[in-house]
Amino acid sequence: MLTNYLGIVSLTENENRLKSLTATRPLASIPIFGRYRVIDFVLSNLVNAGVTNVGILVPTKSRSLIDHVGTGKPWDLNRKVDGLYIFNYSYEPPSTSDIKLLKSNMEFLLRSKKEMVIFASSHMICNIDFEDVAKFHEESGAEVTVVYKKIANEDELFLELPTLILDQNSNVMGVGKNIGRRTTVNISLDMFVLSKEFLIDCILTCLENGNCTTFRDFIYKNIQNINLKAYEFKGYVGCINSISSYFKVSMDMLNVDIQRELFSEQRPIYTKSNDSPPTRYFSTCEVENSFISNGCLIAGKVKNSIISRGVVIEKDAIVENSIIFSKCIIKSGAILKNVILDKNVVIDENATLIGHNKNPLVMEKQSFINLSQLKEVKRI
Incomplete structure (x- = not known):
């Protein structure tokens, strides 16, 4: 040592x-x-x-x-x-x-x-x-x-x-x-x-x-x-x-x-802990080759993506080859491919965001989520 x-x-x-x-x-x-x-x-x-x-x-x-x-x-x-x-x-x-x-x-x-x-x-x-x-x-x-x-x-x-x-x-x-x-x-x-x-x-x-x-x-x-x-x-x-x-x-x-x-067991990577409830996966969700953190609500399709804590992905939303930071909301029917969403971003219903697999589209951090947007999130 x-x-x-x-x-x-x-x-x-x-x-x-x-x-x-x-x-x-x-x-x-x-x-x-x-x-x-x-x-x-x-x-x-x-x-x-x-x-x-x-x-x-x-x-x-x-x-x-x-x-x-x-x-x-x-x-x-x-x-x-x-x-x-x-x-x-x-x-x-x-x-x-x-x-x-x-x-x-x-x-x-x-x-x-x-x-x-x-x-x-x-x-x-x-x-x-x-x-x-x-x-x-x-x-x-x-x-x-x-x-x-x-x-x-x-x-x-x-x-x-x-x-x-x-x-x-x-x-x-x-x-x-x-x-x-x-x-x-x-x-x-x-x-x-x-x-x-x-x-x-x-x-x-x-x-x-x-x-x-x-x-x-x-x-x-x-x-x-x-x-x-x-x-x-x-x-x-x-x-x-x-x-x-x-x-x-x-x-x-x-x-x-x-x-x-x-992330070797012999030499672990440490980080600040965040006590969140387990992620809830609804019957309508499809998840393939992705990492999803605690505290999320997943009802849509997630493929080859990294999802941070507290993210909501509504029914019929598609997230593919993307990185979603914490507390983002992706509403029903939205399509995201090769996208990086910084914290607190809300994607409206049926919106489509597509970037290049070597040059992803970045949505910058929002300072807060409007309470009206939170109320509009559908019960999954």
């Missing part, structure tokens, strides 16, 4: 291609697979490896994240010693500089008795054993170890992400960007292992030179001066960096093999 490690989760991720889902929330708190949030995976990976001290760097728009993570109780991080810390949660103008966030909260690093750091982002969906990564790092003698995934056939999920050029001994010799021209690339997963002392030195050097705003940029711009090793992760990885990638990763989770790997 990594009792000498602290975790830092930096949420300074590029949300430009996710604006329909991140208008009121950070990428990390986007709902995924019905009952989870994106950040649940990296937090669970850390605590499953024995990390008990985690700091989350949040640039802005963090109300939903604070509501979900809370004191860290689902991850056993509500502790008197160490535990969970969330930094810079406010509605101030957004910042993409985790170096500034770290400098502003340097006391977190200095007060921690941990000597090693796992530095990660939230947008990589995987179930990784950080104990294996830490062991590789310690045995290699590297100053920094970065985790990567070898991707064949230029998977479109990983476009624009950093690629690593490696030698035969897993040393990082150069860093590029995946623009879709190579058949095989080594994609950086934005996960790093290093000493706390080295991290503090990186922060101070960045502030002194003023040429890097993020920790990741500093590492990649100084690979000639850093002993940087790469650890290959061979399991499933989904990257959330666009609406299409979010849709594909979500649909991947309906694959039983991927589902078993991500």
Whole structure:
């Protein structure tokens, strides 16, 4: 167990291609697979490896994240010693500089008795054993170890992400960007292992030179001066960096093999619990290859879809290849295919919404559901 490690989760991720889902929330708190949030995976990976001290760097728009993570109780991080810390949660103008966030909260690093750091982002969906990564790092003698995934056939999920050029001994010799021209690339997963002392030195050097705003940029711009090793992760990885990638990763989770790997009994994924009654399935419903959360009323047809808590799907409604966030109402006769409904959306009777299977139609979050709309929901 990594009792000498602290975790830092930096949420300074590029949300430009996710604006329909991140208008009121950070990428990390986007709902995924019905009952989870994106950040649940990296937090669970850390605590499953024995990390008990985690700091989350949040640039802005963090109300939903604070509501979900809370004191860290689902991850056993509500502790008197160490535990969970969330930094810079406010509605101030957004910042993409985790170096500034770290400098502003340097006391977190200095007060921690941990000597090693796992530095990660939230947008990589995987179930990784950080104990294996830490062991590789310690045995290699590297100053920094970065985790990567070898991707064949230029998977479109990983476009624009950093690629690593490696030698035969897993040393990082150069860093590029995946623009879709190579058949095989080594994609950086934005996960790093290093000493706390080295991290503090990186922060101070960045502030002194003023040429890097993020920790990741500093590492990649100084690979000639850093002993940087790469650890290959061979399991499933989904990257959330666009609406299409979010849709594909979500649909991947309906694959039983991927589902078993991500939600392993040995390394479970924890999340905030929500005490809801069981979903009620009416005699008129048809459900095929779908994940349906608790608290729903299902009377229509659901196929290849992910349904969050508290959703109502009336009789004769059809939901196919779609993702429905919590408390949506889909009325009788409505047809939805390749659609993402954010929270509290009401779809009228006999409405038809059809998107492309690689570019789904997104209905943005509604701040509330009108009481008159609730009254109009037919008894199923």
